[in-house]
Amino acid sequence: MSGWRKLLPVAIVVAVIAMAVWPRGAEAHGEHAQEGFLRMRTIAWVDTQFAGGVAEGVAPGIPYAAGAVPRVHMKRGDTLEIKGRFLVLDAWPAQLHQLPARAFLNVAAFGPHFTVEERYINGVFTPGSFMLEKGRLYEYRMVLRARDEGEVHVHPVVNVRGVGPIVGPGQWVNIEGGSYSNPLTLWNGKTISDLETFGLNRIILWHALAALFMVALVAYWVRKPLVRRSMVIADAGEEEAERLLLSRTDVLVTGGLALAAGLTVLIGWAVTKAQYNNLIPHQVIVTEPPKLEQAGPPVAALATQARYNPLTAVLQMEVTVTNKGDTPVVPAQFTAAYLSFYNPSLRPDASRKLTVVGSEVIAPGETRQLILRMVDRAWEDEHLMELSQPQLRAAGALVLQDAFGRQTMVSVSPPALFPDFSLQ
Amino acid sequence: MPVAEVSRQAYELPALPLVRRWERVLDLLIVVAFAPLVAAGTTIFLILAGGDWDFWVDWKDRTWWPFIASSVNIVVPAALQYVFWKYLRLPIGATLAVLAGLITVWVDRALNFHFWVLYPIPLVWPAVFGFQALLLDGILAVSRSLIVTGLLGALLWGFIFYHTNWFILAPYLQPADYHGQLLTVADIMGLEYPRTATPEYLRIIEKGALRAFLGETTLVVSFFCGVVSVAGYWLGHVIGRYVTNWIGRFMRLW
Numbered sequence: 001m002s003g004w005r006k007l008l009p010v011a012i013v014v015a016v017i018a019m020a021v022w023p024r025g026a027e028a029h030g031e032h033a034q035e036g037f038l039r040m041r042t043i044a045w046v047d048t049q050f051a052g053g054v055a056e057g058v059a060p061g062i063p064y065a066a067g068a069v070p071r072v073h074m075k076r077g078d079t080l081e082i083k084g085r086f087l088v089l090d091a092w093p094a095q096l097h098q099l100p101a102r103a104f105l106n107v108a109a110f111g112p113h114f115t116v117e118e119r120y121i122n123g124v125f126t127p128g129s130f131m132l133e134k135g136r137l138y139e140y141r142m143v144l145r146a147r148d149e150g151e152v153h154v155h156p157v158v159n160v161r162g163v164g165p166i167v168g169p170g171q172w173v174n175i176e177g178g179s180y181s182n183p184l185t186l187w188n189g190k191t192i193s194d195l196e197t198f199g200l201n202r203i204i205l206w207h208a209l210a211a212l213f214m215v216a217l218v219a220y221w222v223r224k225p226l227v228r229r230s231m232v233i234a235d236a237g238e239e240e241a242e243r244l245l246l247s248r249t250d251v252l253v254t255g256g257l258a259l260a261a262g263l264t265v266l267i268g269w270a271v272t273k274a275q276y277n278n279l280i281p282h283q284v285i286v287t288e289p290p291k292l293e294q295a296g297p298p299v300a301a302l303a304t305q306a307r308y309n310p311l312t313a314v315l316q317m318e319v320t321v322t323n324k325g326d327t328p329v330v331p332a333q334f335t336a337a338y339l340s341f342y343n344p345s346l347r348p349d350a351s352r353k354l355t356v357v358g359s360e361v362i363a364p365g366e367t368r369q370l371i372l373r374m375v376d377r378a379w380e381d382e383h384l385m386e387l388s389q390p391q392l393r394a395a396g397a398l399v400l401q402d403a404f405g406r407q408t409m410v411s412v413s414p415p416a417l418f419p420d421f422s423l424q
Numbered sequence: 425m426p427v428a429e430v431s432r433q434a435y436e437l438p439a440l441p442l443v444r445r446w447e448r449v450l451d452l453l454i455v456v457a458f459a460p461l462v463a464a465g466t467t468i469f470l471i472l473a474g475g476d477w478d479f480w481v482d483w484k485d486r487t488w489w490p491f492i493a494s495s496v497n498i499v500v501p502a503a504l505q506y507v508f509w510k511y512l513r514l515p516i517g518a519t520l521a522v523l524a525g526l527i528t529v530w531v532d533r534a535l536n537f538h539f540w541v542l543y544p545i546p547l548v549w550p551a552v553f554g555f556q557a558l559l560l561d562g563i564l565a566v567s568r569s570l571i572v573t574g575l576l577g578a579l580l581w582g583f584i585f586y587h588t589n590w591f592i593l594a595p596y597l598q599p600a601d602y603h604g605q606l607l608t609v610a611d612i613m614g615l616e617y618p619r620t621a622t623p624e625y626l627r628i629i630e631k632g633a634l635r636a637f638l639g640e641t642t643l644v645v646s647f648f649c650g651v652v653s654v655a656g657y658w659l660g661h662v663i664g665r666y667v668t669n670w671i672g673r674f675m676r677l678w
Contacts, residue, residue, distance in 0.1 A: 102625040103625070104624045104625055106620060107618050107620070109620070112541075112618055112619075113542070115616040115617060115618075116615065116616055117616060118603065119615075125603045127602065127603070127624075128615070128624045128625075129625035157620065161625050165623075182616070185600065186598050186609070187598070187599040187606070192609065195544070195612075196544045196546070197546065198546050198595070198596075199546050199549075199592065199595045199596060200546055202591060203549045206591050206592050207526070207554075210552050210554025211526060213554060213558050214522065214523045214554045215523070217516060217519050217558060217561065218516055218519060218523060221516050222451075222455075225447055226451040226512060227447065227450055227451055229512045230511050230512055233511065238510075238513075245513045246513060250565065251565050251566055255566045257558055257562065258562020258566075261555040261558040261559060261562075262555070262558075264555065268590070268591040269587050269588075269590050269591065271591075272590050272591050272594045273590075273594075275594070276595060276597075276598065278598075279594060279599070280599045280606070280608055281485060281486055281608070281641075282482065282484075282608055282611060282629045282630060283606065283607050284630055285605070285607070285624065
């Protein structure tokens with residue numbers, strides 16, 4: 001045997017061991033699956049906050065920004081609240097299904113580790129779908145309850161018809177211990193103790209009865225030789241074979257079992273009719289939340305240019321802002337997809353800073369060109385500024401705030417994104 | 425001796441114990457070989473053609489669910505009924521198909537939906553088809569006619585589907601005041617247990633104009649399902665005939 005053939009078994013063993021030992025664990029659930037330019041130009045998730053459980057480094061009862069704490073610990077049965085605002089940008093891509101379209105507020109998590117008990121849009125309980133419109137601001141709140149143990153990355157998500165899920169910022173939650181049940185009070189005042197097992201007895205009973213009848217019929221027929229029957233048919237012909245192979249007893253047994261099955265259905269139907277009345281069919285859920293008016297003074301914004309340096313992760317944007325209100329405003333925050341950058345003069349504790357070059361105050365009636373700078377590796381880590389994509393765009397929501405704390409959110413989308421390796 | 429007498433004696437002849445044993449082994453081998461195929465065919469057909477309506481309790485409405493489930497799920501039982509009747513004169517084809525499918529569908533719901541993804545069984549219970557399968561086979565045994573079975577049996581199959589499953593479904597149609605909205609228990613379960621890839625707007629329920637007749641939606645839909653099930657039955661026959669012809673030619677049996 002030549003030299004390399006002798007080494008082949010050794011190589012195979014080494015490769016198998018390397019594959020087993022070398023790779024590190026990996027986990028993902030597709031947050032970065034959508035291109036950055038789509039995530040930025042659809043929905044800006046502003047001020048997403050979680051509340052509930054024990055958040056590492058946060059005092060109990062205090063809400064925390066999504067992703068700001070490494071882990072939240074909770075027990076089964078504990079509640080988790082997710083709330084915030086999202087702006088549907090005017091820069092909604094033309095290649096996506098156009099708005100208005102039906103949308104649904106949901107959570108993205110691996111399986112039903114939580115149950116979603118409440119959904120509110122603009123203060124109205126909105127359990128089902130609603131119409132999503134371009135340029136509108138929505139305020140949402142969801143109340144979840146921890147249901148099953150595990151480590152879960154939870155995101156708020158808006159599913160949009162024809163587009164798919166648009167995912168907000170996520171937070172790791174560790175659910176351990178505790179107990180969970182899902183009671184429900186009916187219209188007639190009766191209470192279902194736990195939806196997790198409601199009706200299970202009837203499901204098992206009915207399926208078992210059906211299976212019993214079927215097994216009885218099959219068991220009756222497979223007592224007899226099977227393959228031999230085909231030989232009789234081939235030999236004697238179908239009509240004659242039928243006379244030979246199907247006896248009166250066979251017909252009576254088969255017909256009798258069928259009749260018994262039919263009677264069982266009839267009895268089951270009648271018993272159920274007597275037990276349950278005042279039922280309603282499945283409901284088509286239509287709730288249209290009211291429009292949310294912006295709290296701050298009216299502002300117009302037009303982004304003229306954006307530059308980005310992938311080496312230093314600096315994004316610089318020129319935005320012309322017109323203050324149409326009667327109080328001065330300053331840029332408070334810029335949010336692209338689910339990344340938020342805060343003005344340090346308003347939020348000194350924020351980890352991601354929005355720097356305004358020059359004076360940031362815009363007087364009433366004034367039009368000013370602002371140069372906004374945002375420096376953070378998150379642009380790269382979140383795959384938002386991918387220069388290898390067919391569209392180089394940046395977009396987001398610019399939040400302007402007056403002296404009273406009232407905010408106005410405007411959609412900002414420069415016509416192009418230029419790579420600029422000189423940006424520092 | 426007439427041919428029929430030869431055949432009768434051949435069929436009833438007490439074969440040598442060794443022959444009889446190996447004959448039963450052959451029967452068993454054939455069943456074991458084809459049972460998974462039949463089970464897979466029934467289940468995959470249902471999942472692909474009518475999946476969501478069978479997966480979730482909040483999709484089990486009184487219009488689309490009976491229409492899709494009954495007309496889709498008759499195809500494989502009808503194909504098997506044809507094969508078993510034509511080549512073995514056994515009126516158990518539909519029952520076998522549904523029984524095999526029942527095993528796989530419960531394995532799927534219990535292992536995949538419940539133990540793996542953690543959905544509760546009351547949310548994901550499969551529909552019952554066993555009673556209809558028995559009726560279909562019973563009508564074939566009594567009438568000894570595939571045409572009568574295809575018309576009367578298939579009509580009954582579709583007509584009684586919703587009423588067959590009423591025993592399980594009814595408790596989930598009780599109304600509840602859910603934060604000011606009147607919803608059924610099934611609706612609430614669908615909203616509370618999140619399905620990230622199945623948003624609420626995808627749910628196709630209570631759509632269509634069938635309720636325009638008489639105001640009695642369930643009866644009208646049931647009759648319509650029966651009619652469509654007749655078409656599904658004959659589609660199953662065509663598939664059964666085509667598959668067996670192909671197998672026979674492939675194995676040079678005929």
